[in-house]
Amino acid sequence: MAIVNAQLPPPFFLYGEPPRAADPDFLHVEDLAVRSRPNGWRIATHRHADLNHLILITEGGGATLYEGQEEAFVAPSLLVVPAGTVHGFSWERGTQGRVVTIATVQLEQVLNQWREGAPLFAAPRAVALEPAECADLASAIAQIERESAWRALGQNAALQALLQLLLVRAARSAQRIGANGAGSGKQVRLVARFRQLVEERYRQREPVAAYARALGVSETALRDACAAQGLSPTHIRDERAVLEAQRLLAFSAVSVAEIGASIGLADPAYFSRFFRRLCGVSPGQWRVRVAGRKHG
Numbered sequence: 001m002a003i004v005n006a007q008l009p010p011p012f013f014l015y016g017e018p019p020r021a022a023d024p025d026f027l028h029v030e031d032l033a034v035r036s037r038p039n040g041w042r043i044a045t046h047r048h049a050d051l052n053h054l055i056l057i058t059e060g061g062g063a064t065l066y067e068g069q070e071e072a073f074v075a076p077s078l079l080v081v082p083a084g085t086v087h088g089f090s091w092e093r094g095t096q097g098r099v100v101t102i103a104t105v106q107l108e109q110v111l112n113q114w115r116e117g118a119p120l121f122a123a124p125r126a127v128a129l130e131p132a133e134c135a136d137l138a139s140a141i142a143q144i145e146r147e148s149a150w151r152a153l154g155q156n157a158a159l160q161a162l163l164q165l166l167l168v169r170a171a172r173s174a175q176r177i178g179a180n181g182a183g184s185g186k187q188v189r190l191v192a193r194f195r196q197l198v199e200e201r202y203r204q205r206e207p208v209a210a211y212a213r214a215l216g217v218s219e220t221a222l223r224d225a226c227a228a229q230g231l232s233p234t235h236i237r238d239e240r241a242v243l244e245a246q247r248l249l250a251f252s253a254v255s256v257a258e259i260g261a262s263i264g265l266a267d268p269a270y271f272s273r274f275f276r277r278l279c280g281v282s283p284g285q286w287r288v289r290v291a292g293r294k295h296g
Contacts, residue, residue, distance in 0.1 A: 024105035024250050024290070026051070027159055029145040032097040041095070045088035049280060050104045052121060053081035054170060056137050060095025064088075066124040073126040076134035078170055082121040098141050102163065105250070108243050110164050117164075118195045120171045122229035133173045140166040187225035190215065194222060195236060202240045205264035208233040241265075242278045249287040256283045 032055065036043060045065055061074035065088040066081075073079070075095070081087050083104045111118050129137070144162045147155060193215055201211075211233060212219040226233050241263040248259045260271030260283075275283045 024103055024246070025156065026101070026103035027106055027144065027148065027163060028101040029141060029148065030099050030101075032057075032091070032095065032099055035099075036089070036091050036095070041091040041093050043089040043091075045086055047086045048083055050083050052083045052102045052104060052107050053079070054100040054102070054166070055079035055081070055097055056100070056134065056141060057095060057097040058134060058138060059097075060092040062089055062091040062095055064124070064126055065090075071126055073128070076129040076131060078127040078129055078134075078137060078173060080120060080125045080127065080170070080174070082124060085124045087124060098138070098145075100141055100144065100166070105243065105246055106160075106163070110160055110167060112199065114164055114168070115196050115199065116192060117167045117171045119192055119229065120167060120174055122191060122231060124230075125174070127170070127174050129173055133169070136169050137166065137173075140169055187228050190217065190222065190225040191229055191231075191236075194226070194233065195240075198237050198240050202237055202244070203262065203264050205241075206237075208237075211237075238274070238278060242275060245271075245275060245283065246279070246286065249283055250290045256287075259283065 041062075055078070057073065057075045057077045057079065059075050061072070061077070063070050063072045064079060066085060075097075079089075107121070111121075140162060144159065144166065147158050147162060194211060197211055197214060201214075208222065209219050212222045215222065222233055226236065244263050245259050248254050248262065249256075254262075256271070257268040260266065260268055260274075263271075265271040265274055272282050275281075275286070279286060281289070
């Protein structure tokens, strides 16, 4: 989830499509050339409010533009684009790859079962791959694509298992190169511990200092570790709270006021402002949009 900022490029659903909220279980695979070739192998800077990308580059190369910072890459590489990141690409003509797009709700459901994978999406990055790693990732993506092609018994369970396999393989590759410079190993581990503690205590709305004490580090050390991954402790805490609110809005009939109270925001007006600040719409509007997609 990205905090709304009027200075950011406009959000898209998928590139070139008008903005709309993603289905909580949205998982999509497409060929890189589908959107790149018609645009002259360039993707202008844009962002997605609630979609995350893993882009496997199997041939060719190019340059990423993440939050205004350009970085060149060559195949084989894995590009990681967390939701809310302002990003664009310029590809060498003929570059080949697969683009996996994952709704934040779907991603968090899988990562809640495997919390060690959370640092993978802590910041945008380009991960240089070994040929064997590229082959393993390509295989996992192909399995997701095949499973998505038709409806069958246990499809959702199969897709979640395959997505977790893909994330495990991606995270191993990122870990091998030290998360591509996103902080020291000690800082990466601290942020992972912090995320786990947030998972246990986010409903309590505790200040950052309370989390730092529980982790046995200074507040400055915690803030620095999160900053090395392009985040803040407050954003991580609030992101987890709003994810829970989204789930309850999408999958339950609990009132908006009760949902706010369940994540430690008992004042309905404050909860509405909090939700709108992170999601761009009110809780009620978000629920209506999700309901419309389910019955449309």
